[in-house]
Amino acid sequence: MAGSLLATAITAPGTPASGKGSIYVDSTSKNIAVKDDAGTVKHGVQTRVATANNWIRAIDDAGATTISQPAFTDISGIATSSQVVHSVTFVVDGSGSVLTTGTKAYTKIPYGGTLQGWTLIGSPSGSITIDIFRAADAAGLPVISIIGGSGTKPALASAVENSSTSFTSWTSTTLTAKDNMAISLSGITTTTYCALTLYFQ
Numbered sequence: 001m002a003g004s005l006l007a008t009a010i011t012a013p014g015t016p017a018s019g020k021g022s023i024y025v026d027s028t029s030k031n032i033a034v035k036d037d038a039g040t041v042k043h044g045v046q047t048r049v050a051t052a053n054n055w056i057r058a059i060d061d062a063g064a065t066t067i068s069q070p071a072f073t074d075i076s077g078i079a080t081s082s083q084v085v086h087s088v089t090f091v092v093d094g095s096g097s098v099l100t101t102g103t104k105a106y107t108k109i110p111y112g113g114t115l116q117g118w119t120l121i122g123s124p125s126g127s128i129t130i131d132i133f134r135a136a137d138a139a140g141l142p143v144i145s146i147i148g149g150s151g152t153k154p155a156l157a158s159a160v161e162n163s164s165t166s167f168t169s170w171t172s173t174t175l176t177a178k179d180n181m182a183i184s185l186s187g188i189t190t191t192t193y194c195a196l197t198l199y200f201q
Contacts, residue, residue: 007024009027012041015037026043028062031043031062042061046062048064054067055069081177084201085200088181090195090196091194093193098188098189106182108137113175114174115174115175118163118198119161119196119197120154120163120194122193123192123194124160126188126190127155128187130153130154131145132181132196132198133183133184134146137178142181142182151168151171152166152169152170
């Protein structure tokens with residue numbers, strides 16, 4: 001059928017016979033409605049402009065929706081480790097003296113994941129390059145770099161901060177829960193304090 005159907009808006013008609021339904025345009029809601037053989041009026045859902053981060057909580061008889069932003073109490077379950085961004089920070093403090101080269105800040109990480117980025121701060125403004133060592137749980141202190149010889153290491157060059165989400169030529173970007181980790185310092189000038197944070201998920 002081409003074209004349209006034109007209907008005059010009316011109030012709800014009487015209850016139809018068993019097994020039948022009355023279709024009409026409701027004069028109050030201006031919406032298409034059906035009155036079933038039990039006398040119940042039913043409507044289609046009315047269009048509304050989408051609102052970011054909201055969900056539909058109710059649809060009334062006129063087809064209008066009620067929306068709101070969900071609260072934490074509306075959501076059940078617990079985020080898994082893979083859904084949370086974790087971090088580990090390696091701090092080396094020279095207590096006012098220029099930092100020395102070598103392996104520092106041994107630690108064990110409780111969670112695993114894939115590296116997402118790193119941030120490095122140092123004080124005062126100076127230069128430093130950091131390698132990252134990793135060993136599996138119970139494999140002893142870490143001595144093998146996850147960056148490798150051709151990887152771009154976290155570094156400061158006459159600066160106090162740097163960050164990146166790139167892991168160009170790194171040997172590995174995967175960390176495993178309970179890994180033993182450490183950092184190795186080189187190329188130090190002036191820096192008396194540094195903190196490297198790795199982010200992984």
